[in-house]
Amino acid sequence: MKATMLRSAGAALKRASRSTSSCHLGRRSYSSESQPERKVAILGAAGGIGQPLSLLMKLNPLVSSLSLYDIAGTPGVAADVSHVNTRSQVKGFVGEEQLGEALEGSDVVIIPAGVPRKPGMTRDDLFNINAGIVKSLCVAISKYCPSALVNMISNPVNSTVPIAAEVFKKAGIYDEKRLFGVTTLDVVRAKTFYAGKANVPVENVNVPVVGGHAGITILPLFSQATPKANLPNDEIKALTKRTQDGGTEVVEAKAGKGSATLSMAYAGALFADACLKGLNGVPDVVECSFVQSTVTELPFFASKVRLGKNGVEEVLGLGALSDFEKEGLESLKPELLASIQKGIKFANQ
Numbered sequence: 001m002k003a004t005m006l007r008s009a010g011a012a013l014k015r016a017s018r019s020t021s022s023c024h025l026g027r028r029s030y031s032s033e034s035q036p037e038r039k040v041a042i043l044g045a046a047g048g049i050g051q052p053l054s055l056l057m058k059l060n061p062l063v064s065s066l067s068l069y070d071i072a073g074t075p076g077v078a079a080d081v082s083h084v085n086t087r088s089q090v091k092g093f094v095g096e097e098q099l100g101e102a103l104e105g106s107d108v109v110i111i112p113a114g115v116p117r118k119p120g121m122t123r124d125d126l127f128n129i130n131a132g133i134v135k136s137l138c139v140a141i142s143k144y145c146p147s148a149l150v151n152m153i154s155n156p157v158n159s160t161v162p163i164a165a166e167v168f169k170k171a172g173i174y175d176e177k178r179l180f181g182v183t184t185l186d187v188v189r190a191k192t193f194y195a196g197k198a199n200v201p202v203e204n205v206n207v208p209v210v211g212g213h214a215g216i217t218i219l220p221l222f223s224q225a226t227p228k229a230n231l232p233n234d235e236i237k238a239l240t241k242r243t244q245d246g247g248t249e250v251v252e253a254k255a256g257k258g259s260a261t262l263s264m265a266y267a268g269a270l271f272a273d274a275c276l277k278g279l280n281g282v283p284d285v286v287e288c289s290f291v292q293s294t295v296t297e298l299p300f301f302a303s304k305v306r307l308g309k310n311g312v313e314e315v316l317g318l319g320a321l322s323d324f325e326k327e328g329l330e331s332l333k334p335e336l337l338a339s340i341q342k343g344i345k346f347a348n349q
C-alpha cells in the first residue's frame with residue numbers, strides 16, 4: 001500500500017517537472033548510471049526554502065553530490081536528508097570556515113540565503129541585510145567554484161543578481177551565461193492562477209513571465225498563454241495583479257512567519273533541474289530567468305532563456321505583446337532600472 005502511494009507520488013513529481021517548464025523541457029528519461037557526476041551546493045540550506053529544496057535536490061537523479069551550507073543548522077539537515085535512498089552523497093557544512101569546501105567543484109550553486117519579508121515590507125526592504133550576505137557568498141564562489149552556474153533566489157533578486165555580476169567582474173571571473181535570477185516561482189504562480197481561471201488542466205499550461213521579480217516588475221504574458229482561453233480583459237488584469245502580488249499573498253497569510261518557502265523550493269528545484277539538464281546536453285531546455293540581457297534597454301531582464309552546456313545558450317525575445325502588456329513593460333522599466341543600479345552601486349562601494 002505504502003509502496004504504491006510512494007510510486008504514484010514519484011510519478012506525479014516527474015510529470016510536474018516535465019510540464020512546468022515555461023516552454024519545452026527535454027523529455028528523455030535517464031538512469032543515474034548514465035549521468036555525469038554533478039555537484040550542487042545550496043547556500044542557506046537550513047532555512048525555510050533551503051530545507052525543502054535540499055530534499056527536492058536529493059530526489060533529483062542528476063545530482064551526484066549535494067553540499068548543504070548555512071551559518072547554522074546544516075549538520076542536522078544534512079544528516080536527515082542523507083538517509084533518503086537516492087543517488088547523491090550529502091554533506092553538511094557550517095560556518096564561513098567550511099564555505100570553501102562546500103563550494104569546491106560545484107556545477108550549480110543555489111542561493112536562498114538571507115532574510116525573508118514580513119507583512120508590510122517590500123522586497124527592497126531586505127536589501128540592507130541581504131546585499132551583504134549575497135556579496136560575501138559571491139566572493140567565495142569567485143574563489144572556489146568560478147565556473148559554477150549560480151541560481152540566485154535571495155531577494156531583492158532585481159538587485160542581488162547585479163550585485164553578484166559586479167562581484168564576479170571584480171574577481172575577473174564574470175560570465176553572463178552563468179548567472180541567473182530565479183523567477184520560476186512567478187511562472188509557477190502564473191500557470192496555477194491561469195489554469196484556475198481558464199478551467200484547463202494545469203499540467204498543460206505554459207505562461208512566460210518577463211521583467212523582474214518584485215511587484216509591477218513581474219510581467220506575466222497571458223496573451224501568450226497556452227492553451228488559449230480568450231479570457232476577457234478584466235480577468236487578464238486580475239490574473240496579472242494576482243501574479244505580481246503572489247509573494248505578498250503568502251507573506252500576509254504567514255502573518256510574520258516568513259514568505260513562500262515550499263512553493264519556492266519547488267520552483268527552485270525545477271530551475272536547478274533545468275540548469276543540470278542544460279549542462280548535460282539535453283536539447284531545448286527553456287525557462288524564464290532574470291539574466292544579463294539585450295532584450296530591452298535594461299542591462300538585466302527576465303525572459304525565456306535557452307539553457308545549454310555553458311549555461312545561457314540564448315536569451316529569447318519577448319514575442320508579440322498585447323497593448324496591456326506593452327503598457328506594463330514601459331511602466332516596470334524605471335523601477336527595475338533603479339533596483340539594478342542600486343545593486344551595482346552597492347557592490348562597487
Ligand SMILES: NC(=O)c1ccc[n+]([C@@H]2O[C@H](COP(=O)([O-])OP(=O)(O)OC[C@H]3O[C@@H](n4cnc5c(N)ncnc54)[C@H](O)[C@@H]3O)[C@@H](O)[C@H]2O)c1
Binds near residue numbers: 071115261
Ligand atoms: N526568488 C524568489 O522567487 C524567492 C521566493 C521566496 C523567497 N525568496 C527569498 O529567499 C530568501 C530566503 O528565504 P527563506 O524563507 O528561506 O528565509 P529563512 O530565514 O527561513 O532562511 C534563510 C537562511 O539563510 C541563512 N543565512 C543567513 N546568512 C547566511 C550566510 N551568510 N550564508 C549562508 N546562509 C545564510 C540563515 O541561517 C537561514 O537558514 C529571502 O531573501 C526571500 O526573500 C525568494
Ligand SMILES: O=C(O)C[C@H](O)C(=O)O
Binds near residue numbers: 155
Ligand atoms: O514575496 C517574497 O518576499 C518572497 C518571494 O519573492 C515570492 O515571490 O514569494
